[in-house]
Amino acid sequence: MIHNFNAGPSVLPKEVFEEASKSVLNFNDTGLSILEIGHRTPLFEPVMAEARSLVKELMSLDDDHEVLFLHGGATTQFMQIPMNLLNENEIAAYTETGTWASKAIKEAKIFGHVEIVGSSKENNYTSIPKNIITPPTAAYLHITTNETIAGTQWHTLPYDCGVPLVADMSSDIFSRQLDFNKFDLMYAGAQKNMGAAGVNLVVINKNILGKVKRTIPTILDYRNHISEGSMLNTPPVFAVYVAMLTLRWLKKKGGIATLEQENNQKAELLYSTLDALPLFKTPVAKEDRSKMNAVFIMDDNNLEKEFLELCKKEGMIGVKGHRSVGGFRISMYNALSLESIKAITDLMKDFANKKG
Numbered sequence: 001m002i003h004n005f006n007a008g009p010s011v012l013p014k015e016v017f018e019e020a021s022k023s024v025l026n027f028n029d030t031g032l033s034i035l036e037i038g039h040r041t042p043l044f045e046p047v048m049a050e051a052r053s054l055v056k057e058l059m060s061l062d063d064d065h066e067v068l069f070l071h072g073g074a075t076t077q078f079m080q081i082p083m084n085l086l087n088e089n090e091i092a093a094y095t096e097t098g099t100w101a102s103k104a105i106k107e108a109k110i111f112g113h114v115e116i117v118g119s120s121k122e123n124n125y126t127s128i129p130k131n132i133i134t135p136p137t138a139a140y141l142h143i144t145t146n147e148t149i150a151g152t153q154w155h156t157l158p159y160d161c162g163v164p165l166v167a168d169m170s171s172d173i174f175s176r177q178l179d180f181n182k183f184d185l186m187y188a189g190a191q192k193n194m195g196a197a198g199v200n201l202v203v204i205n206k207n208i209l210g211k212v213k214r215t216i217p218t219i220l221d222y223r224n225h226i227s228e229g230s231m232l233n234t235p236p237v238f239a240v241y242v243a244m245l246t247l248r249w250l251k252k253k254g255g256i257a258t259l260e261q262e263n264n265q266k267a268e269l270l271y272s273t274l275d276a277l278p279l280f281k282t283p284v285a286k287e288d289r290s291k292m293n294a295v296f297i298m299d300d301n302n303l304e305k306e307f308l309e310l311c312k313k314e315g316m317i318g319v320k321g322h323r324s325v326g327g328f329r330i331s332m333y334n335a336l337s338l339e340s341i342k343a344i345t346d347l348m349k350d351f352a353n354k355k356g
């Protein structure tokens, strides 16, 4: 059996793979592949409509929040957000929590001024900044709710920052219940908790739009996507379809609350195992540990290599840490089973016993 701990693209529910592969050959008994149908047809339009309405339902969104499925990955949002929300002479508040937040900051500087209102750079991004103060004149506050590489996660959200709240939720979307209506813009690449690579979910409070002075290229203006029902141009048809299937699976399981319970169980088992085994060290502050991506190291490089080899032999995929930080990373997205965490924690215990 393979246990897939990849950080993204990553494990998806088996039933989604089965349904998606059937539809590549014969979509809804039409005799046509999902890959060869037009997007503006009665075949695909219901797919897009269901995907959008499942997001609304699962997040209990109010009527001000619009749901878009866009191209370009989360990285495109790093620039599309300031392009749509930040005037040249204004400031946007950003928190600097790791690789992904830093990339977002770099892009925002192209369009206006950035004020870093909280940073964990000094401690190598091993914690989440606390007690941040957002200037009331800021166009918005940007946070990265889960830093996929650093292995940190915001557990107390800055809902009361006093300005529009914007969040990169690429690696923890749909993994826990949040007060989603308090966010004015949420975005996430689909390839972790939501489906296949190639599509990007953007949820936006339409009231924050239309305030910048610059001319925005048609394809990058959120208002055009909203008015065209997320079909301004050809959407990534297959990726939207897989996202819709994954959202259906999520709903059938009982929604975000059920997934959150399962994710808590997985994280609890993994971190309690790590804490009990001195061979493994976790650099992240305990209260800021990510429930999606756990990062840890060993002091001995040779032992690290040995453990990675063992993981490979036992069918445990994606355990190696990101190339920029080394060590190990175990990603525990929604579709990863508790059995997989049991398997890797048993392996860690065995290994530590032999080496200790």
Ligand SMILES: Cc1ncc(COP(=O)(O)O)c(C=O)c1O
Binding pocket: 008, 072, 073, 074, 075, 076, 100, 144, 146, 147, 148, 149, 168, 169, 170, 171, 189, 190
């Ligand atoms: C938190 C976070 N933001 C942004 C990205 C970039 O996403 P994409 O590759 O879809 O542009 C990633 C990718 O892993 C991520 O983990």
